[in-house]
Amino acid sequence: MRILLIEDDMMIGTDLAKAIKESGFSVDWVQDGISGQAALTDNTYAALLLDLGLPRRSGIDVLRTARASNDRTPILILTARDGVDERVEALDAGADDYIVKPFEFRELMARLRAVIRRRDGHAQSIIGTETLQLDLATREIIYRNVRQPLSAREFAVLHALLERPGTILSREQLEEHVYGWNEPIGSNAIEVVIHGLRKRLDAGVILNVRGLGWRVPREQP
Numbered sequence: 001m002r003i004l005l006i007e008d009d010m011m012i013g014t015d016l017a018k019a020i021k022e023s024g025f026s027v028d029w030v031q032d033g034i035s036g037q038a039a040l041t042d043n044t045y046a047a048l049l050l051d052l053g054l055p056r057r058s059g060i061d062v063l064r065t066a067r068a069s070n071d072r073t074p075i076l077i078l079t080a081r082d083g084v085d086e087r088v089e090a091l092d093a094g095a096d097d098y099i100v101k102p103f104e105f106r107e108l109m110a111r112l113r114a115v116i117r118r119r120d121g122h123a124q125s126i127i128g129t130e131t132l133q134l135d136l137a138t139r140e141i142i143y144r145n146v147r148q149p150l151s152a153r154e155f156a157v158l159h160a161l162l163e164r165p166g167t168i169l170s171r172e173q174l175e176e177h178v179y180g181w182n183e184p185i186g187s188n189a190i191e192v193v194i195h196g197l198r199k200r201l202d203a204g205v206i207l208n209v210r211g212l213g214w215r216v217p218r219e220q221p
Contacts, residue, residue: 033055049112096115161216
């Protein structure tokens, strides 16, 4: 699952990109409003983390342009502006949530997961099938009522597959969830992750559809 981060502060951006990756998402990070608008137009993201005080084009302009074009990407505003008027303006312009700097990364990631859940129609943090669930808050897989921790890449792959059980995702689609821009991708990286998950859980947890990709069955064996 890919997150777009538009933040011009190098220190904050570096720390945020790291926190996002450690939470099991891939991240594309740009430092100005025009580049951010182009990235949002040309790509599909699970959510956007948007600073308001950006060079070249303000964050509020990026937000308004996105909503005017009917872009429904969840948008969480990051800003040092803590006035009521600024918050009201951003929320009325179409932001899904708003957090003021400085903030705790744990709270930010919880808010990020919440706006993504709302987009997907999930009231709770657990998604999946009757016997295979993914806890988005703890990054654990629950298989036949037993919880197991996941690596960041395992979490990203399962998150993609369990958003819509039964849907076939290609290698390229899964790579988009796992890797951000300019990250090196091994030729069989997705296969390695899936092999490890099937070995830990069960061979029937993730099925290969020859020539097309992988899917998680709606009903587990």
